[in-house]
Amino acid sequence: xxxxxxxxxxxxxxxxxxxxxxxxxxxxxxxxxxxxxxxxxxxxxxxxxxxxxxxxxxxxxxxxxxxxxxxxxxxxxxxxxxxxxxxxxxxxxxxxxxxxxxxxxxxxxxxxxxxxxxxxxxxxxxxxxxxxxxxxxxxxxxxxxxxxxxxxxxxxxxxxxxxxxxxxxxxxxxxxxxxxxxxxxxxxxxxxxxxxxxxxxxxxxxxxxxxxxxxxxxxxxxxxxxxxxxxxxxxxxxxxxxxxxxxxxxxxxxxxxxxxxxxxxxxxxxxxxxxxxxxxxxxxxxxxxxxxxxxxxxxxxxxxxxxxxxxxxxxxxxxxxxxxxxxxxxxxxxxxxxxxxxxxxxxxxxxxxxxxxxxxxxxxxxxxxxxxxxxxxxxxxxxxx
Numbered sequence: 139x140x141x142x143x144x145x146x147x148x149x150x151x152x153x154x155x156x157x158x159x160x161x162x163x164x165x166x167x168x169x170x171x172x173x174x175x176x177x178x179x180x181x182x183x184x185x186x187x188x189x190x191x192x193x194x195x196x197x198x199x200x201x202x203x204x205x206x207x208x209x210x211x212x213x214x215x216x217x218x219x220x221x222x223x224x225x226x227x228x229x230x231x232x233x234x235x236x237x238x239x240x241x242x243x244x245x246x247x248x249x250x251x252x253x254x255x256x257x258x259x260x261x262x263x264x265x266x267x268x269x270x271x272x273x274x275x276x277x278x279x280x281x282x283x284x285x286x287x288x289x290x291x292x293x294x295x296x297x298x299x300x301x302x303x304x305x306x307x308x309x310x311x312x313x314x315x316x317x318x319x320x321x322x323x324x325x326x327x328x329x330x331x332x333x334x335x336x337x338x339x340x341x342x343x344x345x346x347x348x349x350x351x352x353x354x355x356x357x358x359x360x361x362x363x364x365x366x367x368x369x370x371x372x373x374x375x376x377x378x379x380x381x382x383x384x385x386x387x388x389x390x391x392x393x394x395x396x397x398x399x400x401x402x403x404x405x406x407x408x409x410x411x412x413x414x415x416x417x418x419x420x421x422x423x424x425x426x427x428x429x430x431x432x433x434x435x436x437x438x439x440x441x442x443x444x445x446x447x448x449x450x451x452x453x454x455x456x457x458x459x460x461x462x463x464x465x466x467x468x469x470x471x472x473x474x475x476x477x478x479x480x481x482x483x484x485x486x487x488x489x490x491x492x493x494x495x496x497x498x499x500x501x502x503x504x505x506x507x508x509x510x511x512x513x514x515x516x517x518x519x520x521x522x523x
Contacts, residue, residue: 236257287308321435349389354466358476425450441460
């Protein structure tokens with residue numbers, strides 16, 4: 139029995155978490171959460187909701203605004219979670235994500251069985267300029283049994299936070315390859331290129347760089363169109379920039395797109411964009427899931443040397459990589475490849491092969507199960523010693 143702790147089960151952008159939990163076969167997962175969302179989209183048979191205490195919001199205000207340090211769950215919440223862990227005979231606790239594990243330090247310290255934490259990107263460096271937050275993160279890393287990261291860049295980031303390197307394992311995002319079979323795209327008629335970016339409309343996705351690069355690309359290919367699929371706080375700002383760049387009539391903002399709708403966008407597009415950048419708060423990517431899905435489908439990727447992206451995209455082989463915020467280099471790469479259809483097709487094939495080799499969901503699930511079973515076995519041996 140393995141418990142997956144997700145503070146909210148699950149936000150729309152957490153499909154990769156759902157895939158990971160529901161693909162487990164060699165262990166039986168249960169979910170512990172504080173809040174349920176999107177129950178129809180993410181059905182799961184064994185979820186235990188630990189309600190927040192009556193004065194939860196007051197505790198958060200005290201910790202964050204008065205004490206200026208990360209809040210912790212209350213002793214009553216710890217007892218409630220321990221009760222679920224014991225009643226369901228859980229042998230290992232897997233906490234998503236790093237910043238959530240910081241809040242669970244009291245539980246991790248008291249519970250005697252293995253605890254794992256997954257870092258996915260934003261949870262590595264955000265707020266680490268605040269001494270109290272950094273100390274709390276260092277304490278959490280000293281308490282957990284194992285730390286999982288999605289990329290080599292995140293591994294180094296966690297080491298920089300003070301984690302012992304021997305505690306860290308790379309556990310990559312698993313992509314269900316059968317959902318995204320690779321297809322070659324026919325060349326567009328009369329320069330009607332279709333470019334796509336998909337994800338949360340937030341700073342680290344580099345969407346302003348996308349718009350500026352597309353504006354330059356469209357001067358060469360006036361019939362080109364760009365779709366930016368997703369929701370987020372930057373929507374109005376991005377729409378305003380599209381007006382300013384005089385490309386508003388060529389840019390579509392469809393909002394949140396279902397998985398089926400996203401697949402259709404993949405196969406109706408010629409190029410996928412993801413010029414990620416480090417946010418002002420330190421927020422950065424692991425390896426973007428939408429990018430991996432696009433690559434699996436055979437789309438070449440135009441992105442940045444950011445976070446774990448270079449671990450998935452090989453420059454000039456499976457896509458093009460430029461420096462963060464360099465919209466001119468991004469546009470030049472797009473224009474050059476649009477004029478060389480054979481090169482673009484070759485990169486699309488290489489992108490699909492790269493995902494199949496490194497991010498196959500079946501292989502990544504087997505790896506995760508092996509980590510779970512090894513930690514459970516080590517704990518059992520230690521208890522008998």
